[in-house]
Amino acid sequence: MFTVGIDVDTRAYSTAATIAIAVPTGIKIFRWIGTLFGGVYSFDYLLLWVLGFIFLFTIGGLTGIILSNSRLDIVLHDTYYVVAHFHYALRIGAVFSLLAGFFYWFPLFTGVCINSKYLLVQFLILFVGVNITFFPQHFLGLSGIPRRYSDYADRMLFWNIVSSLGAFISFFGGVIIIFIVWEAFVSKRVVIRILVGYWDIEWGYEYPLSFHAANETAKIYL
Numbered sequence: 001m002f003t004v005g006i007d008v009d010t011r012a013y014s015t016a017a018t019i020a021i022a023v024p025t026g027i028k029i030f031r032w033i034g035t036l037f038g039g040v041y042s043f044d045y046l047l048l049w050v051l052g053f054i055f056l057f058t059i060g061g062l063t064g065i066i067l068s069n070s071r072l073d074i075v076l077h078d079t080y081y082v083v084a085h086f087h088y089a090l091r092i093g094a095v096f097s098l099l100a101g102f103f104y105w106f107p108l109f110t111g112v113c114i115n116s117k118y119l120l121v122q123f124l125i126l127f128v129g130v131n132i133t134f135f136p137q138h139f140l141g142l143s144g145i146p147r148r149y150s151d152y153a154d155r156m157l158f159w160n161i162v163s164s165l166g167a168f169i170s171f172f173g174g175v176i177i178i179f180i181v182w183e184a185f186v187s188k189r190v191v192i193r194i195l196v197g198y199w200d201i202e203w204g205y206e207y208p209l210s211f212h213a214a215n216e217t218a219k220i221y222l
Contacts, residue, residue, distance in 0.1 A: 002070040003077050011070045018068035025061050029054065045119040049100035052127050053093055060089025063138065078148075081141025084134045092130045099177075106184070113189040118180045126173030132166025 002011060032054055063085040067073050076082060107113050136159040143159075145152050152160065 002073045015068060015070045019065065021068070022061070022065050025064075029058055029061065045116055045123055046100060046104055048120070048123050048127075049096055049103065052123065053096040053100060056088050056096060056130070057093040059135075060085055060087075060093055064089060076141055078146055079141035080137040080145050080147055083147050084137035084141065087130075087134045087137075092134065106181075110185070111190065112184050112187070114180060114184045115187070115189075118176070118183065122173055122176040122180060125176065126170060129166050129169030129171075129173050133163050133170055134166070136162045136166075 001014060006014070032050075036050070063081070067076060067082065067085055103114060103119060140156055140159050140163070143156055145156050
């Protein structure tokens with residue numbers, strides 16, 4: 001929007017309005033962290049997925065503040081800096097939160113447990129891979145390489161190689177997810193029936209959940 005030829009006053013208003021988005025976004029991030037501090041958690045693979053999502057989303061939010069400035073955005077528009085910002089905020093950040101939910105509910109849906117050691121290794125590989133892929137793209141964008149180009153100057157070769165290496169690592173991490181799910185079905189580790197708390201009441205039913213598992217609506221009194 002900043003590059004379509006709008007006047008200076010409109011651009012200043014749009015800059016201020018866009019930067020204002022950082023306020024509720026910052027509140028969201030601190031609210032997530034405050035929620036973690038307010039509970040009791042075991043340091044397992046599920047918590048790692050949550051922390052990974054918060055970290056990646058925060059990086060994407062910080063680069064978004066930079067792009068919200070019209071003067072900087074005119075320079076960085078349609079470069080790899082924008083690609084890195086979008087992927088940190090909307091792609092890998094959202095994927096990490098989706099994977100956290102998937103692995104959390106997987107035992108309830110299927111009735112079998114995932115190997116936590118395998119998933120810990122897979123998280124580390126994918127987390128390192130996505131950061132090696134997209135973080136160097138900030139440097140490429142600052143160097144002026146436009147996105148959607150198949151060729152670039154020789155001075156940009158190094159960070160392109162690093163980013164490509166991270167893409168291969170990320171792909172390998174995605175393949176491991178398929179292996180982990182396959183291994184869980186093959187090993188048939190049965191879920192131990194336990195009612196963790198009133199917020200996890202669905203875990204008190206059979207695994208996997210059958211149709212009409214609850215005959216009455218659960219009433220919870222605090």
